[in-house]
Amino acid sequence: MKKTLLIAGLMLASLVNANAQTVVFSDNFDDGDITPWTVTDADGDGRNWSVVQIQDNDGNPVGTPVLRSASWQAVPLTPNNYVFSPAIDLSGFFPGTATVELSWQVMAIDASWDLEQYTCYIGTAPDVATMLASSTTHHEASLAGVNTLTTRTLDVSDFLGGQMYVCFRHWGVTDQFTMEIDNVSVTVSPLSTDKFFTTNFQVFPNPADNVLNVNSKTNMTLNHVELTDINGRVVKNMNVAGVANTQLNIGDLNAGMYFLKVTSSEGTGTAKIIKK
Numbered sequence: 001m002k003k004t005l006l007i008a009g010l011m012l013a014s015l016v017n018a019n020a021q022t023v024v025f026s027d028n029f030d031d032g033d034i035t036p037w038t039v040t041d042a043d044g045d046g047r048n049w050s051v052v053q054i055q056d057n058d059g060n061p062v063g064t065p066v067l068r069s070a071s072w073q074a075v076p077l078t079p080n081n082y083v084f085s086p087a088i089d090l091s092g093f094f095p096g097t098a099t100v101e102l103s104w105q106v107m108a109i110d111a112s113w114d115l116e117q118y119t120c121y122i123g124t125a126p127d128v129a130t131m132l133a134s135s136t137t138h139h140e141a142s143l144a145g146v147n148t149l150t151t152r153t154l155d156v157s158d159f160l161g162g163q164m165y166v167c168f169r170h171w172g173v174t175d176q177f178t179m180e181i182d183n184v185s186v187t188v189s190p191l192s193t194d195k196f197f198t199t200n201f202q203v204f205p206n207p208a209d210n211v212l213n214v215n216s217k218t219n220m221t222l223n224h225v226e227l228t229d230i231n232g233r234v235v236k237n238m239n240v241a242g243v244a245n246t247q248l249n250i251g252d253l254n255a256g257m258y259f260l261k262v263t264s265s266e267g268t269g270t271a272k273i274i275k276k
């Protein structure tokens, strides 16, 4: 029973790295103000994204304020409208330590006129050229049937360590009605320790007879390497102070499963090891 508890403890310890999720950006537009977002009217018709409070036929508010762009407003429009977020700062997070998820909600409110097209781009500057060159995008050729605010997500982990901007572009459509965006957020989630390991390091061979090689796959270096048996006893323990690669001699260990724990300045990684 005690052994089982210890293993359970080790498994639990391997699940979570240093910090919980961090919401680094969120905007629900409920202040009714589009700033600090900026817009570019690439079609030049003077119409663009704006923050509106949707109302019913009696003038009563429906839901909360949203970001809206139109493809029909008394007359058919042919929008090519861009809206850019302010800078979203991910410079405090080291690449390879976390995943970053962009989340937003989208709809085309009129079910009879909902063939709206849009693209969400992520880039390092709030301008059209940068966004069109981005490889981190989400495109929807039609919002048919998406008539209530519906959540979309995009992995933006590539922007860890720097700044990112979110862009929504309403384009390639005419004579429908409107599309809406709301509740934009960016959340950073630290990697589990086993994912942290496989992202930044490799260990080989595994299973191993005598020597375990522990190598960095990224710019991350090792400060400490530790091997623990299934009872939680530390059987190897090495300070290695900032090296990319190291070796552990395990020729003296009994055959079985062990847990490798590596510590870098950016976090902790774990991996299961088999000694033959």
Ligand SMILES: [Ca+2]
Pocket (backbone or CB within 6 Å): 028, 029, 030, 064, 065, 066, 182, 183
């Ligand atoms: Ca809102």
Ligand SMILES: [Ca+2]
Pocket (backbone or CB within 6 Å): 041, 042, 043, 044, 045, 046, 047, 048, 079, 080, 081
């Ligand atoms: Ca326009």
